[in-house]
Amino acid sequence: MNNKKNPVTSIFNLKNKTVVLTGSSGRLGTQYADILSAAGANVILADIESKKNKKLENNLKKKYDVSPLAYSVDISQNSEVEIMTDVILEKYKKIDVLINNAFFNPSQSKFSSSAFEKFPLELWNQVLSVNLTGPLICSQSIGRIMEKQKKGVIVNISSIYGLVGADQRIYGKSNLNSPVSYAATKGGIVSLTRYLAAYWHGKNIRVNTLSLGGVLDKTYMKNDFIKKYSEKTILGRMANKDEYKGALLFLASDASSYMTGANLVIDGGWTAW
Ligand SMILES: NC(=O)c1ccc[n+]([C@@H]2O[C@H](COP(=O)([O-])OP(=O)(O)OC[C@H]3O[C@@H](n4cnc5c(N)ncnc54)[C@H](O)[C@@H]3O)[C@@H](O)[C@H]2O)c1
Numbered sequence: 423m424n425n426k427k428n429p430v431t432s433i434f435n436l437k438n439k440t441v442v443l444t445g446s447s448g449r450l451g452t453q454y455a456d457i458l459s460a461a462g463a464n465v466i467l468a469d470i471e472s473k474k475n476k477k478l479e480n481n482l483k484k485k486y487d488v489s490p491l492a493y494s495v496d497i498s499q500n501s502e503v504e505i506m507t508d509v510i511l512e513k514y515k516k517i518d519v520l521i522n523n524a525f526f527n528p529s530q531s532k533f534s535s536s537a538f539e540k541f542p543l544e545l546w547n548q549v550l551s552v553n554l555t556g557p558l559i560c561s562q563s564i565g566r567i568m569e570k571q572k573k574g575v576i577v578n579i580s581s582i583y584g585l586v587g588a589d590q591r592i593y594g595k596s597n598l599n600s601p602v603s604y605a606a607t608k609g610g611i612v613s614l615t616r617y618l619a620a621y622w623h624g625k626n627i628r629v630n631t632l633s634l635g636g637v638l639d640k641t642y643m644k645n646d647f648i649k650k651y652s653e654k655t656i657l658g659r660m661a662n663k664d665e666y667k668g669a670l671l672f673l674a675s676d677a678s679s680y681m682t683g684a685n686l687v688i689d690g691g692w693t694a695w
Contacts, residue, residue, distance in 0.1 A: 433677040437462030440514040441674065442506075442564060444497050444556065445524030447474040449637060449663055450579075454521060457667040458674065459486045466510055467492045469524065497524050497556035500563075507563045519575045519674045520564045522557035522611070538602050546603050553607035554614070561618060565627065574627040577673045578615045582635050582689045584608030592650035598643070608633075612685055619683030628682040630673050635689030637661045656691025 445451045446467035458465050459482045469475045472494040479492035495506045526549050568574025588600040619629040638660035652659045
């Protein structure tokens with residue numbers, strides 16, 4: 423990205439920045455990895471999944487003049503995250519941005535559509551350990567480095583269900599009901615952001631939340647569900663998977679330099695009426 427003369431590109435420029443992106447090989451993670459790399463960042467692709475991640479690393483290297491690193495890590499494990507931080511520092515010498523994007527997708531579990539009254543504690547603990555404890559662990563480990571650097575940016579990814587209750591009426595027999603663990607962890611993320619932003623006052627570490635609405639995926643969503651969901655938004659549709667990367671780049675870059683402790687909501691108007 424040529425940032426020398428163009429004031430538009432210069433405020434979004436991430437040339438030589440080290441960005442840690444958790445959940446990098448997921449649906450949205452791959453989108454974020456692409457735009458961050460296009461802006462010049464060296465992205466640490468931090469995911470528990472390794473095959474897709476390695477492929478992503480190779481693609482980014484071919485496409486952009488950057489040095490990404492596919493790194494296999496379980497963000498719910500403190501010791502693994504500590505080692506990851508050391509490895510990144512050894513190779514890149516600094517960490518500029520952390521994006522807490524990974525999450526445990528409860529639809530992977532047969533319990534995903536369980537009624538609240540029967541929601542298994544085991545699953546609750548599993549979701550919490552990735553969705554909330556994971557961002558805590560990553561923010562502790564990398565925040566320590568940012569404190570020493572006297573500079574850093576953290577972006578925490580939340581959802582409309584961290585802000586409002588999941589409207590059970592739209593799910594019908596879709597089996598896509600959003601579980602209580604998702605709402606609790608995504609609400610927790612919004613609070614974690616405010617806590618950290620306030621905690622690091624005067625330290626030049628900015629922390630913000632990006633809260634998203636649902637992404638259209640016809641591979642598993644039935645038309646009836648898509649229609650009911652879309653009617654709940656002002657724009658009358660679900661999001662496309664590439665519609666969040668502009669906001670992510672905004673929050674990760676100097677374009678948002680006066681923003682901290684905030685929650686940027688992009689949801690097609692779901693929460694506005
Ligand atoms: N897709 C949506 O409709 C939507 C809507 C609102 C918010 N969000 C939020 O966006 C984020 C990304 O969503 P997505 O749709 O890309 O999800 P996804 O399931 O496609 O990707 C999640 C990624 O996290 C990784 N992951 C899971 N457990 C991990 C662990 N313990 N350690 C490291 N990595 C782990 C997975 O391997 C996967 O690559 C999530 O935080 C989600 O809550 C998504």
